[in-house]
Amino acid sequence: MSAIKLAIVGVGKIVHDQHLPAIAANADFELVASASRHHTVAGLPGYTSIEAMLGAVPEIDAVSLCMPPQYRYQAAQVALAAGKHVFLEKPPGATLSEVADLEALAAARGVTLFTSWHSRYAPAVQPAKAYLAAHAPTAMQVSWKEDVRQWHPNQEWIWQAGGLGVFDPGINALSIVTEILQSRIFLTRATLEFPENRDAPIAAELHFQDAAGMPVHAQFDWRQTGPQSWDIVVQTADGELKLSNGGARLWVHGVEQPLEKEAEYPSLYRRFAELVRAGRAEVDVAPLRHVADAFMLGRRKVVDAFHD
Known part of the structure; x- marks a missing residue:
């Protein structure tokens, strides 16, 4: 079976840190080109727009879209209209309506659209999901706290409207929550803290419940x-379950569990290849819907200005 000819659009830190190693290790893909306004991938032809890239390299089968979410819809529309399979970095778009339109276009063109949620592939997630299927949760506490200067230095887009602010990492937590719970949850109240000089929040407190x-x-x-925290603690009638390090570690009743090695992005690309080979799409917007609800329902609180 021939390799899927893949192109990357939007060459930034996440591409170098995660996408390129995962693609290089996957024989289902052959990386053939990139498109980005300012950067290229060493050894590959690079273009400044997706239109120029697709015109110059028509044999491309699929594209991974890794630019900021505010700019992803137009590129995805161009790729899908050209009959290309599309991998969407998280979050899949700036709005729910955009993603719904892309889903319809992908179905009409008969190509794959994949909304990737890398944290769902963390090694603790599926064991936690299996445990909670057998032990109903009674309460859940999520703490996702990190230093933006460390993880998003000088990334102005993330503070702009549509950039999501603290929900850029927070949506990873929501992707795990919506994966491991058997019941649907909905937002009841929220507070979003906006620096006085930014259009996106620096902190958020959210309260959900299920039916x-x-x-x-x-x-x-x-x-x-100091120490960063990406933790989800779940209470059940039989004791406590805890996911830590963004889903890389798992404790049940206070005992750490053995897990597979972390392989989030390799797993994403294996899944994308499966979907392309099967001619299927996989579009899940549940985490993004919760973020949209937070902006709709949340109380706005203005806090001190933020400067990098």
Whole structure:
């Protein structure tokens, strides 16, 4: 079976850190080109727009779109209209309506659209999901706190409207929560903290519940210094379950569990290849819907200005 000829659009830090190694290790893909306004991938032809790239390299089968979410819809529309399979970095778009339109276009063109949620492939996630399927949760606490200066230095787009602010990492937590819970949750109240000089929040406190009233409390903060925390603690009638390090570690009843080695992005590309080979799409917007609800329902609180 021939390799899927893949192109990267939007060459930034996440591409070099995660996408390129995962693609290089996957025999299902052959990386053939890139498109980015300012950067290229060494050894590959590079173009400044997706239109120029697709015109020059028509044999491309699929594209991975890794630019900021505010600019992803137009590139995805161009790729899908050209009959290319599309991998969407998280979050899949700036709005729910954009993603719905792309889903319809992909179906009409008969190509794959994949909304990737890398944190769902963290090694603790599926064991936690299996445990909670057998032991109903009674409460959940989410703490996703990190230093934005460490993880997003000088990334102005993330502070702009549509850049999501602290929800850029927080949506990873929501992707895990929506994967491991058997019941759907909905937002009941929220507070979003906006620096006085920014259009996106630096912190958020969210309260959810499911139809039976099971509470989920989430705290996201970009002002954390020292140790970073990406933890989900779930109470059940049989004891406590804890995911830590963004889903890389798992404790059940206080005992750490053995897990597979972390392989989030390799797993994403294996899944993308499966979908392309099968002629299927996989579009899940549940984490993005919760973020949209937070902006709709959340109380706005203005806090001190933020400067990199």
